Amino acid sequence: MQCVPLACFQVIRCRAAVAWAPGKLSVEEVEVAPPKAGEVRIKLVATGICRTDEHLLQGCFPNAEFPVIPGHEGAGIVESVGEGVTSMKPGDKVIPLCLPQCGECSFCRNPESNFCQKSHISEPQHLLPDKTTRFSCKGKQIHHFLWVSTFAEYTVVPEYTVAKIDAAAPLDKVCLFGCGFSTGYGAAINTAKVKPGSTCAVFGLGGIGLSVVMGCKAAGASRIIGVDINKDKFAKAKELGATDCINPRDFQKPIQEVLTEMTGQGVDYSFEAIGHKDTMIAALASCNMSTGVCVMIGELDSGSEISIDPTLLLTGRTWKGTVLGGWKTRECIPKLVSSYLEKKFNSDLLITHTLPFAKVNEGFELLRAGKSIRTVLLF
Numbered sequence: 001m002q003c004v005p006l007a008c009f010q011v012i013r014c015r016a017a018v019a020w021a022p023g024k025l026s027v028e029e030v031e032v033a034p035p036k037a038g039e040v041r042i043k044l045v046a047t048g049i050c051r052t053d054e055h056l057l058q059g060c061f062p063n064a065e066f067p068v069i070p071g072h073e074g075a076g077i078v079e080s081v082g083e084g085v086t087s088m089k090p091g092d093k094v095i096p097l098c099l100p101q102c103g104e105c106s107f108c109r110n111p112e113s114n115f116c117q118k119s120h121i122s123e124p125q126h127l128l129p130d131k132t133t134r135f136s137c138k139g140k141q142i143h144h145f146l147w148v149s150t151f152a153e154y155t156v157v158p159e160y161t162v163a164k165i166d167a168a169a170p171l172d173k174v175c176l177f178g179c180g181f182s183t184g185y186g187a188a189i190n191t192a193k194v195k196p197g198s199t200c201a202v203f204g205l206g207g208i209g210l211s212v213v214m215g216c217k218a219a220g221a222s223r224i225i226g227v228d229i230n231k232d233k234f235a236k237a238k239e240l241g242a243t244d245c246i247n248p249r250d251f252q253k254p255i256q257e258v259l260t261e262m263t264g265q266g267v268d269y270s271f272e273a274i275g276h277k278d279t280m281i282a283a284l285a286s287c288n289m290s291t292g293v294c295v296m297i298g299e300l301d302s303g304s305e306i307s308i309d310p311t312l313l314l315t316g317r318t319w320k321g322t323v324l325g326g327w328k329t330r331e332c333i334p335k336l337v338s339s340y341l342e343k344k345f346n347s348d349l350l351i352t353h354t355l356p357f358a359k360v361n362e363g364f365e366l367l368r369a370g371k372s373i374r375t376v377l378l379f
Contacts, residue, residue, distance in 0.1 A: 016152035022059035035082035047074035047150040062302040065126040072098040074150025075175035096148040184211025186325015196220030204274035217241030256285035
């Protein structure tokens, strides 16, 4: 029988960034309960600030409940495990996953799908699967976010939402693999399946859009056009593989017409990494009317709908969505980390700022001002 230290079953008091309501975060002392059966308690080392967290703070994320601890792009070390957990042990380096891989549902069993029926798109994830929370603060229950809540020094998650990674991985760098880098890079590699010699357009040059650029380059695209209204991002985009960068505000005509003129018949692949209705339609219209593929990555506000001209699809265009870049998370994220360690790509270039966790609100201000690509918070 394995001897489990008594400390593993105790409540831990630690810092966390709590959103008591839509708006600003407040760094508080919270209590984190021990893991129950099938759960893992993780000591976070680093977490990235993603636009989706801002989406939550604006009150625009579907099924969100307040108060809540945001964050979903973290990396840490297993502190303790609940009964029945077999795939990891205390001391293992891990990445908590905002897209589960339960391995049992019809989606997980389908080799062509990376979705899981336990995802937040299928069921709310503001409480753990047993419909209770492991967080409390000032006598109040605090909700989880996407089950992972990485804006806390400790978090508790189901085993099937954790990927064990190489012990050599630097956690302050690979935390991006929990969302941003994996989503963008995989959108090009897995979802669009970009072909060598092809042309691509990437709408939005934030952390995810620039990861798309990296994926298009890795796939052998001959021309990669970055589209953004913030010209300050163009230098970084070109460093990562963009061949051209354009600002829609520099033209008197719709950007899809500009892209069609630049490429002759539209790009082979277009990617929308912003989350606006207008840019989603523009991205679709900018790809080749017969064989073009448009991948929707950005997330619209909860309850939003899009109206399109059906002839955009009638001629043969393909319009696709992607969740976490098409990776089967528990299987593939560790492999992606291994590729990083083998220097097959340099995702470190996406990190523009590193701040102590106490400056979490400063990190969000950098994001809102368009001054950061990825800010990593260190605990």
